[in-house]
Amino acid sequence: MTNVLFPMLQMSDSQFPSGAFSHSFGIETYISNGTVHDSSSFQNVLELFLMNQLVYTDGLACRFAYEWLESGKLDQLWELDQSLYALQMARETREGNRRIGDRLVKVVSTLYPSPVFEKYLDELKKKNVYGHGALVFAIVSHHLGIDVETAVSCYGFATTSSLVQNAVRGVPLGQTDGQRILVEIQPLLTRSVERIMSLDESDFGIGSPGLEIAQMQHETINVRLFMS
Amino acid sequence: MTYTGYLQLEASERYGKSVLSDAYYNGVFKISRPTYTEEGLPLVQLIHVGGGYVDGDTYFTQIHVRKNATLAVTTQASTKVYKTLNKQVEQKSVYKLDEQSQLHMKLDPLIAYRDARFIQKTDVYMDKSAVLFLTDIVTPGWSKDGELFPYTCVTSKVKIYQNEKLAVYDHLRLKPKDDVRKLLQLEGNTHIGSLFFIHPNVSEEWIEKLREELSSFSEAHYGVSILPIPGCCFRILAKRTSVIEKIFAAIETFIHRTIYNRSAISWRK
Numbered sequence: 451m452t453n454v455l456f457p458m459l460q461m462s463d464s465q466f467p468s469g470a471f472s473h474s475f476g477i478e479t480y481i482s483n484g485t486v487h488d489s490s491s492f493q494n495v496l497e498l499f500l501m502n503q504l505v506y507t508d509g510l511a512c513r514f515a516y517e518w519l520e521s522g523k524l525d526q527l528w529e530l531d532q533s534l535y536a537l538q539m540a541r542e543t544r545e546g547n548r549r550i551g552d553r554l555v556k557v558v559s560t561l562y563p564s565p566v567f568e569k570y571l572d573e574l575k576k577k578n579v580y581g582h583g584a585l586v587f588a589i590v591s592h593h594l595g596i597d598v599e600t601a602v603s604c605y606g607f608a609t610t611s612s613l614v615q616n617a618v619r620g621v622p623l624g625q626t627d628g629q630r631i632l633v634e635i636q637p638l639l640t641r642s643v644e645r646i647m648s649l650d651e652s653d654f655g656i657g658s659p660g661l662e663i664a665q666m667q668h669e670t671i672n673v674r675l676f677m678s
Numbered sequence: 679m680t681y682t683g684y685l686q687l688e689a690s691e692r693y694g695k696s697v698l699s700d701a702y703y704n705g706v707f708k709i710s711r712p713t714y715t716e717e718g719l720p721l722v723q724l725i726h727v728g729g730g731y732v733d734g735d736t737y738f739t740q741i742h743v744r745k746n747a748t749l750a751v752t753t754q755a756s757t758k759v760y761k762t763l764n765k766q767v768e769q770k771s772v773y774k775l776d777e778q779s780q781l782h783m784k785l786d787p788l789i790a791y792r793d794a795r796f797i798q799k800t801d802v803y804m805d806k807s808a809v810l811f812l813t814d815i816v817t818p819g820w821s822k823d824g825e826l827f828p829y830t831c832v833t834s835k836v837k838i839y840q841n842e843k844l845a846v847y848d849h850l851r852l853k854p855k856d857d858v859r860k861l862l863q864l865e866g867n868t869h870i871g872s873l874f875f876i877h878p879n880v881s882e883e884w885i886e887k888l889r890e891e892l893s894s895f896s897e898a899h900y901g902v903s904i905l906p907i908p909g910c911c912f913r914i915l916a917k918r919t920s921v922i923e924k925i926f927a928a929i930e931t932f933i934h935r936t937i938y939n940r941s942a943i944s945w946r947k
Contacts, residue, residue, distance in 0.1 A: 480861075485861065494861070495861060495862070498860065498861055498862040498863075499862065502862060502863075532843070532844050533844060533847055535906065536837075536844045536845055536846050536847040536906065537847045537848075537849065539846075539848065539903060539905070539911040539913065540901070540903045541903045541904050542903075544906065654849070655847060655849040656849050656850070656851045657848065657849055657850055658862040658863055659850065659863065659864065659870055659913055659915060660861060660862045660863050660864060660865040660915065661862040662901065662913055663899065663900060663901035663913055663914075663915065664862075664901070665901070665903075666901025666902055666903040666911075666913070667901045669903065670889065
């Protein structure tokens with residue numbers, strides 16, 4: 451591999467076939483009840499989503515997964531996958547993440563094969579794990595020799611970009627508004643990555659009760675664009 | 679290690695009846711003499727004789743419900759956590775539920791006062807056929823300058839293992855300094871309640887019926903969803919404890935009517 455930027459760009463593309471375009475992870479509830487109704491109200495929710503869900507759970511999982519790959523603690527990786535699944539109280543969000551994770555493991559392991567992916571596929575087949583995007587980003591980055599902060603940053607950007615694309619369709623927002631959010635959010639995304647790098651294991655998985663309720667309530671929304 | 683309060687309970691089945699087969703306590707923890715509810719189920723009240731939790735306190739509770747036995751546990755009063763400047767209060771609980779056993783835990787609210795720091799870790803190890811009912815409410819205590827959130831930090835970690843596999847991991851941390859009232863967090867509320875009910879008969883259809891049952895509580899902000907194992911998590915945000923307690927009571931009534939075909943446990947409080 452001559453340029454590690456290319457695979458990272460490929461993985462962070464919102465067109466990457468992960469299935470993330472079908473999931474709002476509770477944000478559609480905020481659209482449905484009017485909390486999110488324009489560009490700035492969406493950006494507010496997105497920022498809170500990143501500062502909580504990404505920082506304490508998904509992004510932190512990506513960092514831990516990378517560090518455990520570095521020290522060869524593969525068993526901890528599979529435990530992390532199970533914890534990520536157990537942390538999700540709302541069915542649709544849990545199943546959404548599992549579906550995306552499972553798909554990502556299968557697609558990315560074909561594109562960038564590695565022994566760790568072989569093992570991940572094996573554990574998936576045995577139903578010991580469920581699949582999670584955070585681990586996939588960590589595995590690819592580690593395999594390609596990309597540093598941990600870049601890995602977490604790319605994962606954070608991919609999450610943000612797919613939520614923005616979904617908001618463009620769901621709120622709806624103009625395409626330019628969506629792209630403007632992706633620019634304006636960058637300092638917060640950088641701070642979130644710094645925060646992720648400073649946390650420890652006792653911080654992992656801190657939930658956001660309001661968001662969880664929104665994710666649960668999504669099951670009963672009458673008209674839905676998204677599966678979660 | 680010596681704990682500020684230590685408690686160990688065990689329930690077993692004897693000739694088709696559940697009995698409290700072992701009880702040991704030490705420090706500021708005590709229990710009431712077990713009473714038997716109309717259904718013949720042993721009910722134990724936990725008593726804290728010290729009045730409240732203070733700096734550096736450590737608590738440990740172990741409950742083992744053996745095969746086919748049922749146990750109901752509640753607290754005598756709310757748990758009050760006071761100023762904790764040096765070392766946060768730690769409370770650890772381990773519940774073990776054998777085959778076909780049941781544990782019903784209804785805890786009074788945790789009230790966190792000025793500068794309180796509190797962490798509770800609850801680990802449940804249950805068999806696939808066992809039943810767990812567990813509630814938890816966190817509220818801010820009264821403060822003389824009228825501050826809404828006088829406490830420093832309240833953390834709760836609940837891990838539920840079914841047949842040795844982690845099935846549910848609930849991690850909550852309320853840190854008022856970080857503006858807990860904002861969206862995605864408490865969303866303008868001050869109180870939070872969580873209820874877990876793990877039972878082999880919980881299904882999507884059952885949860886749908888529960889939602890219908892609760893539709894009269896339209897003013898409350900809550901959500902309920904099925905867990906990865908047969909069971910549900912119910913979460914509610916409110917400005918008053920009574921709102922949470924009323925809806926928890928309605929859920930209990932629904933559980934006992936639909937699953938046990940009888941009235942809810944009379945907690946005698």
